[in-house]
Amino acid sequence: MQATGVTANLSVPDIATARDFYTDFLGLSVEGFNLGWVANYQSPNGRATVQLVTRDATDFDLPSTIYDLPFLSEKAKHNILGGTAARLFKLKPRNEKQKENLIKHGNLAA
Numbered sequence: 488m489q490a491t492g493v494t495a496n497l498s499v500p501d502i503a504t505a506r507d508f509y510t511d512f513l514g515l516s517v518e519g520f521n522l523g524w525v526a527n528y529q530s531p532n533g534r535a536t537v538q539l540v541t542r543d544a545t546d547f548d549l550p551s552t553i554y555d556l557p558f559l560s561e562k563a564k565h566n567i568l569g570g571t572a573a574r575l576f577k578l579k580p581r582n583e584k585q586k587e588n589l590i591k592h593g594n595l596a597a
Contacts, residue, residue, distance in 0.1 A: 495536070495538065497539055497540065498540055499541060500541065502523070502541055505539045506539065509528050509537055509539070515528040515535060515536075517533075519536070525538060525540045566592065570589060570592050571594070573595065574589075574595070
């Protein structure tokens with residue numbers, strides 16, 4: 488099985504501010520969609536894609552992030568989406584649900 492695509496969902500406090508960085512600095516100038524709380528930006532050739540998300544404070548795993556990689560376990564998906572960063576950089580959970588998920592996937596000691 489091969490990946491058909493990867494889209495990074497990035498949790499941001501404000502779409503407009505984050506959009507300026509990703510479109511101006513990184514050149515992701517094609518707006519795929521913008522629903523106000525989630526927006527998709529792509530490079531002109533379509534090879535780089537990022538989604539900016541302003542809500543879902545319950546987990547690092549934002550919705551529809553890695554559906555294109557069905558061969559990964561839930562733990563691997565969690566680690567790709569922030570669990571590893573939380574462990575390496577000793578990031579504190581934002582709430583109880585996130586804490587439960589970090590513990591569940593081995594990225595935070597109980």
